[in-house]
Amino acid sequence: MFHLILGVCLALSNGQCGQILLPKGDSPNLAGCQAQAAQVAADWLADRPDLTGGAPLCRANADLPAARLDELAPGVFAHFGTSRQMEETADGRIANLGVIIGRDGVAVIDAGVSRAEGQALYVAIRRLTDRPVTDLILTHMHPDHVMGAEVLAEAGARITAHHALPVSLQARAGSYLDSLQGLYPAPEWIGTRIALPDRLVTDRDRIDLGDRHLDLRAWPTAHTDSDLTMRDSATATLFTGDLLFRDLTPVVDGSLRGWLDWMAGNPAAGAALIVPGHGPASASWRDASDPQRIFLDALATETRNVIAQGLALSEAVPVIADALQPLGKIWFSYPATVARNATAAYKELEWE
The missing domain is CATH 3.60.15.10 (Ribonuclease Z/Hydroxyacylglutathione hydrolase-like)
Incomplete structure (x- = not known):
């Protein structure tokens, strides 16, 4: 299998470039890919005035x-x-x-x-x-x-x-x-x-x-x-x-x-x-779902607790996040996500 590859750059910034694979140029052999390369590339670029393209190339699947x-x-x-x-x-x-x-x-x-x-x-x-x-x-x-x-x-x-x-x-x-x-x-x-x-x-x-x-x-x-x-x-x-x-x-x-x-x-x-x-x-x-269920249950419980205490959103989010910290040991990207979850949970559950 050969694929058609087109080098492109942003029209307003030649330093912003990359390679595009065009599936319509696929061919089981090199000659077949080359025969249609120019037209396939031109058609694709015609719909993308923000991009400029170089000469299309045909490359073997194993090389990509x-x-x-x-x-x-x-x-x-x-x-x-x-x-x-x-x-x-x-x-x-x-x-x-x-x-x-x-x-x-x-x-x-x-x-x-x-x-x-x-x-x-x-x-x-x-x-x-x-x-x-x-x-x-x-x-x-x-x-x-x-x-x-x-x-x-x-x-x-x-x-x-x-x-x-x-x-x-x-x-x-x-x-x-x-x-x-x-x-x-x-x-x-x-x-x-x-x-x-x-x-x-x-x-x-x-x-x-x-x-x-x-x-x-x-x-x-x-x-x-x-x-x-x-x-x-x-x-x-x-x-x-x-x-x-x-x-x-x-x-x-x-x-x-x-x-x-x-x-x-x-x-x-x-x-x-x-x-x-x-x-x-x-x-x-x-095995797959228990950790998520435990986390979401705890998020709901802690959020309802702070709402019952009358805490405003800005006060509640750090309290919820702190209460959920013990659960964070098994999760990647936990600190960056737990406050976002606390905010979403509060906005939903405050209207129960």
């Missing part, structure tokens, strides 16, 4: 950077991100991503934090199979999971997401892009754009890959207002997105009460393997 994909079950692969908050990393690649290979195509679960990560994931997929990438499932709207989506869309994937994701993502798109540019060098974010879903899930849906199907479920507001889970029928592997955190401190960006309700409902019933949004996979729901 690729994400690591671990096989968890037959046809089920995962890339495990760094269990830190984005600002504590050099590239923001913190989310777990998934790949399901079926007889009739490939489904991808989440696309990473940037076009660069989406490209590395795509290169890795092409090292496994030449079957078409038919579907991309976005588990929720946070940037570490969705910002690489355009690469998979250019490869032919239909994007599926929770029905609330488009509004939530569009509202935050500008700040997400600004954050990427503020945190990382240009090669990590250049060319990154928001890609919205083609298909929305309001309750339950199914994607057919021929010899297996993927069961999708859209949940009420919990971690966010756009949480979606996916279960593979062939292996009973459940991808939870960020409804389940392991190692990295959970982040409340939706509803604390809704998240606790989700956990209490035994959402992993029948799953043989559970892949969280962050941290290692597990065959045991209890």
Whole structure:
């Protein structure tokens, strides 16, 4: 497999440059890639007046950077991100991503934090199979999971997401892009754009890959207002997105009460393997979920205590954070996250 690579720079800043992989230029041989390189590159740049491009090149798949994909079950692969908050990393690649290979195509679960990560994931997929990438499932709207989506869309994937994701993502798109540019060098974010879903899930849906199907479920507001889970029928592997955190401190960006309700409902019933949004996979729901449940229960309890005491938000947050410090020993990025969670919990629970 040969891929078309285009060097690009910001039109107003030649020092801000990076490399773009264009899936439409893929070819099983060098000559095929070269034959279409100029037109594919010109078409892509025509829609991006903020970028300038050099001469396109064709490079072998083996020569390009690729994400690591671990096989968890037959046809089920995962890339495990760094269990830190984005600002504590050099590239923001913190989310777990998934790949399901079926007889009739490939489904991808989440696309990473940037076009660069989406490209590395795509290169890795092409090292496994030449079957078409038919579907991309976005588990929720946070940037570490969705910002690489355009690469998979250019490869032919239909994007599926929770029905609330488009509004939530569009509202935050500008700040997400600004954050990427503020945190990382240009090669990590250049060319990154928001890609919205083609298909929305309001309750339950199914994607057919021929010899297996993927069961999708859209949940009420919990971690966010756009949480979606996916279960593979062939292996009973459940991808939870960020409804389940392991190692990295959970982040409340939706509803604390809704998240606790989700956990209490035994959402992993029948799953043989559970892949969280962050941290290692597990065959045991209890082992995987107990630390998060204990943390969220404690957050709710301590928040209700300070509200009952009549503390204002500015007074309450440090008190809640201090009370929860003993739980921080098992979580990465805890100090940076616990105050944010205390604020979100207070704003929600003060109206009970």
